[in-house]
Amino acid sequence: MGRMKDIAIDIMSYEADELEIDEIVDLFATLIRSGMAWTLQGSYGRTAQTLIDEGIVSPGGDVLVELIPA
Template sequence: MGAMKNIAIDLIAFEEGQLDQQETLELFGLLVKSGLAWTLQGNYGRAANELIHAGYLTRDGEVTEFADSMLEELSAA
């Protein structure tokens, strides 16, 4: 139950624009891993698919090395 509560809090923070890029990727990784990405509102599934197809997340919900390197470049800029 604790993990679900955290995901709910993170979803609210995401919808309010309070998550940074890393936190957003981690949230969508959890949504993919748990299967919630495919059962929540359609925009979550579409966003998860876009992150997977863009190479930021694996199909298993892991943040990729490509995403890590992109985030490092953005934070250094």
């Protein structure tokens, strides 16, 4: 249950606009790896797909580009 709690906290932080860009990418990589990106509300799946299409995250959930926080 520990990791699910961490993901829930990360999602709440994302929704509150409290994450840096690299943290957002890591969150979505985790959501893609776990399959959760496709079961949450539609904006999560669309964002995940955009990150995949842009070559930032692989379809398997690996981060492909190192992003530096602003």
